[in-house]
Amino acid sequence: MGTATVTPADLSGLTNGFRGEVLLPGDPGYEQHRHVWNGAIDRRPAVIARCAGVADVIAALHVARDTGLTVAVRGGGHSFPGLSTCDDGIVVDLSPMRGTRVDPAARTVRAQAGVLLGELDRETQAFGTAVPSGIVTHTGIAGLTLGGGIGWLTRRHGLTLDQLLSVDLVTAGGELVHASEDENRDLFWGVRGGGGNFGVVTEFEYRLSDVGPxxxxxxxxxxxxxxxxxxxxxxxxxxxxxxxxxxxxxxxxxxxxxxxxxxxxxxxxxxxxxxxxxxxxxxxxxxxxxxxxxxxxxxxxxxxxxxxxxxxxxxxxxxxxxxxxxxxxxxxxxxxxxxxxxxxxxxxxxxxxxxxxxxxxxxxxxxxxxxxxxxxxxxxxxxxxxxxxxxxxxxxxxxxxxxxxxxxxxxxxxxxxxxxxLMTEGEGRVRRAYGEEKYGRLQRLKTLWDPKNLFHLNQNIVPA
Structure with a gap:
């Protein structure tokens, strides 16, 4: 498939004040950053927006809406079916966002969406703590958390998403919102297992557990x-x-x-x-x-x-x-x-x-x-x-x-x-995974937060 082209005018929202890196086909670094972990996936996006912060994410989504480009969101790039990239669209690449801050007194950690499991472990184990996560250190925390998170500590400390205290999320409309048990509670329910269907999570706040070292x-x-x-x-x-x-x-x-x-x-x-x-x-x-x-x-x-x-x-x-x-x-x-x-x-x-x-x-x-x-x-x-x-x-x-x-x-x-x-196995398989009652609730949330299904490269919840 040939790669779609975009004009300088299309990208004005990215080139003016964008702190990260904007890569187009032919640019130095494009070939490196278009590749994902699964070598069976070969995609050629029209734009790769390597975001340095929340403002960059908002700008990338504005460009996507204005141009009609398909949106793929990449954290660690470990999506088995390659849903963190696309042909002819825009990849909102969060991998440069790697900030991690442990609060040992509060027993919490904040991590940006580009952080990998091994990086999170390195920071938390310095204090004899950990967030239960997966089993491959170069997996991204974002996709793992939003879908569940099972691994060595699951039986003792729970799923990764069970440790979530809050998330920051950029909506399809480009608004930054906070979700927790006290704020946007329904959205917080949905992101804990509903994947990236509702927006781009830019930061996670987790509860820490004593582990090891x-x-x-x-x-x-x-x-x-x-x-x-x-x-x-x-x-x-x-x-x-x-x-x-x-x-x-x-x-x-x-x-x-x-x-x-x-x-x-x-x-x-x-x-x-x-x-x-x-x-x-x-x-x-x-x-x-x-x-x-x-x-x-x-x-x-x-x-x-x-x-x-x-x-x-x-x-x-x-x-x-x-x-x-x-x-x-x-x-x-x-x-x-x-x-x-x-x-x-x-x-x-x-x-x-x-x-x-x-x-x-x-x-x-x-x-x-x-x-x-x-x-x-x-x-x-x-x-x-x-x-x-x-x-x-x-x-x-x-x-x-x-x-x-x-x-x-x-x-x-x-x-x-x-x-x-899951691979790309169709809506029926996704429905069965959640069950009809939960899928219905997720569908109502999707309709509220992403009615046009901008975020559809995932285990997609189709708007009602």
């Missing part, structure tokens, strides 16, 4: 042939587990990393990743039975700084690889699901494809009333993410096929969906 954490690997045995033990071991225990179970081929013995690299494995958020000695006692199941190939679960553990998955999700995901929430691991996982784990071809399931049940999220936020899925046991990844476009078709084979088998067991893990 040392946690008992890391992966334990078994040969894929022991998958059923390991998962049947795992099912009982996590049932009623202390909330300090966060786990992700998964299947892949052992990565080519220095910590993995050369003879094990490339072998099909089943993995349980552990993060014990409480006293490491208590964690050692709880994890001990897991270490004795079957015949582990490699045990890397040990005390380490929380910020080190947070980067565990980084080598598995590098920028520029080709990604294709499918996801659903499920209940407890039935024998049928375990057998299904064991079968498909042995079929993984790519050295970087995997499927993982986050244990989110029976913890802090379930103690929040389901109607308190727009997020749906508080009572699921696991969130499954199937990752069909490839190093090149040529290899990607086969990985997409493998994803759909597993997805087609698993989907009948689904009990919901996590919107942050």
């Amino acid at each position: 040392t946690v008992l954490a890391g992966p334990i690997f078994w040969p894929v042939e022991q998958t059923a045995e390991v998962l049947r033990f795992y099912r009982g071991w996590i049932a009623g587990a202390p909330e300090d225990l966060g786990t992700i179970a998964g299947h892949r081929r052992a990565p080519t990393l220095p910590v993995v013995p050369p003879e094990m690299q490339g072998r099909h494995v089943t993995v349980v990743f552990v993060c014990w958020a409480g006293d490491p000695d208590d964690g050692e006692r709880y994890v001990a039975p897991l270490r004795r199941v079957g015949t582990p190939l490699l045990d890397l679960c040990r005390p380490k700084p929380f910020v080190i553990h947070q980067a565990t998955f980084d080598p598995s999700f590098e920028r520029g690889w080709h990604y294709y995901f499918r996801s659903c929430d499920i209940g407890p691991l039935t024998d049928e699901i375990i057998d299904l996982f064991a079968d498909h784990a042995a079929r993984i071809r790519s050295p970087i494809s995997s499927f993982n399931y986050f244990h989110v049940g029976d913890g802090a999220p379930s103690r929040v009333d389901d109607d308190a936020t727009a997020f749906s899925g508080r009572h699921a046991t696991h969130t499954v993410n199937i990752n069909g990844n490839a190093l090149t476009a040529e290899e990607h078709a086969a990985e997409r096929e493998w994803v759909h084979e597993l997805w087609d088998a698993l989907e009948p067991h689904g009990v919901g969906a996590y919107t942050n893990f």
Whole structure:
């Protein structure tokens, strides 16, 4: 697709007083900044507005309305289906907005929308605190928070959006508003799970929790042939587990990393990743039975700084690889699901494809009333993410096929969906993810705050 052109007059609102950087096709830096994390996404926007502050965001949205350009909003650029960029439109790029301020006395942190998870952790861990977030440090806080936010600390401290105290948001009309439990309360309900449907959030205020700085954490690997045995033990071991225990179970081929013995690299494995958020000695006692199941190939679960553990998955999700995901929430691991996982784990071809399931049940999220936020899925046991990844476009078709084979088998067991893990799957899938009652409330909010659907590159709530 050719890139749309815009005139100097069209961009007068950006070129006059814009503190950030305006990039057009052919400009130095355009090629660098048009690319996003998922290498399978190749878009050529007409304008990239790299915003330095709120005034720049307002100016970019004014230009979008005046010209009719499609709007994409980018924080960390980790949107799986590439919804943080577009062809022939304007990318409102928040990535230069990286300010973070911790208030240790109030136990809060303010972070601008371009901040990445690793950057937020670095600032908060200096005070022995953290905001529960995701599992890849180069993910942006903005999209993660607005869609939910699950990770190592979910069972102990809740979803990322459960830590929100307030947001600053620029509306479709270019107005800066504040939303919290005391101000624009309905909007605050909607942004906690409703994604970027209502405006551009420029700053987040979070509540902090005591974490680390040392946690008992890391992966334990078994040969894929022991998958059923390991998962049947795992099912009982996590049932009623202390909330300090966060786990992700998964299947892949052992990565080519220095910590993995050369003879094990490339072998099909089943993995349980552990993060014990409480006293490491208590964690050692709880994890001990897991270490004795079957015949582990490699045990890397040990005390380490929380910020080190947070980067565990980084080598598995590098920028520029080709990604294709499918996801659903499920209940407890039935024998049928375990057998299904064991079968498909042995079929993984790519050295970087995997499927993982986050244990989110029976913890802090379930103690929040389901109607308190727009997020749906508080009572699921696991969130499954199937990752069909490839190093090149040529290899990607086969990985997409493998994803759909597993997805087609698993989907009948689904009990919901996590919107942050959805691809572009249509309005029906979004409706099912929220449920009709919540979708209806979100639709009314959308109609109030963005009646013309300016912000539609997301898991879109269609105005009524």
